[in-house]
Amino acid sequence: MAKEITSREENYSQWYNDLVVKSGLAEQSPVRGCMVIKPYGYAIWEKMQSVLDGMFKETGAQNAYFPLFIPKSFFSREAEHVAGFAKECAVVTHHRLMNDPNGNGIVVDPDAKLEEELIVRPTSETIIWSTYKNWIKSWRDLPIMCNQWANVVRWEMRTRLFLRTSEFLWQEGHTAHATAEEAQAEAERMVHVYAEFAREYLALPVVIGHKSPNERFAGALDTLTIEAMMQDGKALQAGTSHFLGQNFAKSFDVQYTDKEGNQQYVWATSWGASTRLMGALVMAHGDDNGLVLPPRLAPIQVVMVPIFKTGEEHAAIIDKMTALKQELEVKGHSVKIDDRDTLRPGFKFAEWELKGVPVRLAIGPRDLGNGTVEVHRRDTMEKKTVAIDGLADSIESLLADMQRNIYKKAFDFRAAHVEKCDDWNEFKEKIGTGKFLLCHWDGTAETEQKIKDETKATIRCIPVDSFVCEEEGNDIYSGKPSHQRVIFAISY
């Protein structure tokens, strides 16, 4: 084996970390809570960015870039937002270093203290709405739909690669609309964009739903989310879209003149997804051999490993592979020939399995004579020997099949781990065993909090497009009347 991986059964959390680190996606940096995204991990992130960016632009959004720093006072403007975001953050207080007068290296120059501290953005609503104020005068200026790809910082005490880091990469869309209806429609459109991306590319069967008030974004009137189930049955929030009402417009006094000449506050949304999606990808599909990448996001879709004894065999095999590579590249697949001369084929096999490359082709001397190739698919670990003629076509359909199969596997897994629950004792027994429990909830923050205190479970969402949840019943905890089941789960 290339690298030892802890099995999921032995230690799920260590398994996750092993996959991320040993497959070369990311590693801890010398800076507390910040990660280094390594080239292989970043190549996947680039694919995600490219697809999402195209989807955003199709909705009419445009990219822009706003400052990294936010004046401290901006956070105080929106009362709920400050409570949610202005706590654990990186605070810039000085703008100069100097040589220590006592000769101990470099120190902060006490004369270079900023008049007002700057916060490294944890999210950009405040700085963006202070900017939109100058962009919006009339109804003709609306809607504004800007997205930015950026780094943000939220100081975290306990971090996990991709899932929770002090600095992470994300995109944040911020839109301004003339009416509440338009803004709500935008928030819904964007959560559907995330869901489509998750399902079609990440091969993640996500649930779309509304957050309960407790779990909403700080400053939002409504938060829509996509929630995915990981292989330990825990929930992972993979993207959110917020209807912000007029809160930020009022905090930053952003008004427009409507067609009748009246001044109106603008309506807002924001929506974001982050490098956390990388964590979801690893956790949802990986196995004890390593990553299992959905073909549509795999930086290398097909890897070829030559098996040979003589130089002649090697040359003939590499020739075949080069021709095949060209054929596959014409079809838009990314292909790598692993011709490293210092490693045995078995070692290479394990390494590419660890890295989750969807298809592995091996050609040996016998294949040369027979006109065959050994085809290995990563998702099922099945191997078969097939004719090299027509291989490019069959690889194309194999990749499509794998994309579907990885989705189906995750879908079936989730289906096997979702159940309705109407009994509090049963809830307490089952919630820690890795399940989404569909339960009645009385709609109060109080009940939600009590359930969280007793079990650590939270309401992941009030589903809108998965599971049949609208029915009358009684709250699992309080027994009060309820009109709808919601998803309770332990979450990342």
Added chain:
Amino acid sequence: MAKEITSREENYSQWYNDLVVKSGLAEQSPVRGCMVIKPYGYAIWEKMQSVLDGMFKETGAQNAYFPLFIPKSFFSREAEHVAGFAKECAVVTHHRLMNDPNGNGIVVDPDAKLEEELIVRPTSETIIWSTYKNWIKSWRDLPIMCNQWANVVRWEMRTRLFLRTSEFLWQEGHTAHATAEEAQAEAERMVHVYAEFAREYLALPVVIGHKSPNERFAGALDTLTIEAMMQDGKALQAGTSHFLGQNFAKSFDVQYTDKEGNQQYVWATSWGASTRLMGALVMAHGDDNGLVLPPRLAPIQVVMVPIFKTGEEHAAIIDKMTALKQELEVKGHSVKIDDRDTLRPGFKFAEWELKGVPVRLAIGPRDLGNGTVEVHRRDTMEKKTVAIDGLADSIESLLADMQRNIYKKAFDFRAAHVEKCDDWNEFKEKIGTGKFLLCHWDGTAETEQKIKDETKATIRCIPVDSFVCEEEGNDIYSGKPSHQRVIFAISY
């Protein structure tokens, strides 16, 4: 006119600012020294990124991402680097805000002081080389060629949009090699990538050259640069590539085992280009009507403006335009039909001229009958009426011609403003009039400094691929023997 622009003659600096702000590229943000890059400006930056990223990847570089923050102590490791970079920077000292106990909003929590201050990266050599230490063990691990697209912060007292801002966007490549020769070849390869990009896409006739020791990157043994001339005859450094020797490898103890089993320090390069390129684009080609964008970087290459009186005319014209748009899009051009109903054609014309859109097509009722279109090219402001049949083909060659013409205009301008100078009094007279002066230099930092003190001129580079500079002579200032002319200029 859409918006009043100061003319270049009246006030070159204000003209630049007008172009940037009024064409919608960028604006000042509420945060001192930080800019907002607006959608139109960001769309150009995205095109630059996309082209450069492809060119980097062709050389074998891969993208990755390293932390925003750098521990203060890292800067002390490389002696020259600290002098160059650890001075004016953003220093994070705390990680939490709290409600003011006296009720005055939020304040920095004094209990949340960091043990070691973190610096917002001004450049990433130190954090990256501390990471490479773990990646490099053997000669087999080399070369490593990583690039990152990121934001960096260098605290600036006097800022100008794109040209000098406290936060800016850039890419920084960092490569590690087994030998000095390989690293030097990499540094040269990359400066040629920048030059090719500048010439082919930005339409900028740049000079490739070496920086004098005074002007080198802090910590480099050699800095290669591309220097462009702006319309005021000043020089703008548009990209640099550094041969860093073993300085960072030694500071961070990065050694590899060579094929003979010996431990060797690794050789390094770094190379970068930033949103400053946006400033170069504006300053090199703009005119008193606004931006002049080279077609290959224009977010909108062709804009169409309908001219009509009746609804019938309008419908017929929009039909024609829609068909034409499709034809042009098939050829890969980006096209916009400006069908805003509240603005007169003249206003629209001025606005698209301001935004530098290469080609404007206008169709009026008479054109409908005649089967013609009015074609206006932004670079020369020439207008002609041509047949609509075959227009898509002629637009394609028109765009190619404009790309060449914009380059040629800049090339001719530079040629008219470069001269050899061998007399110190003449130098002092001419250097402030907007020229590159090719002068002999004795190779000492002392002479360079004296010339700078007396005239503000610096050695922009020792050219390697433009102008014939290798000849014997005497230093323009000291009179000492010199073997090569260098470029002196006032710079941005």
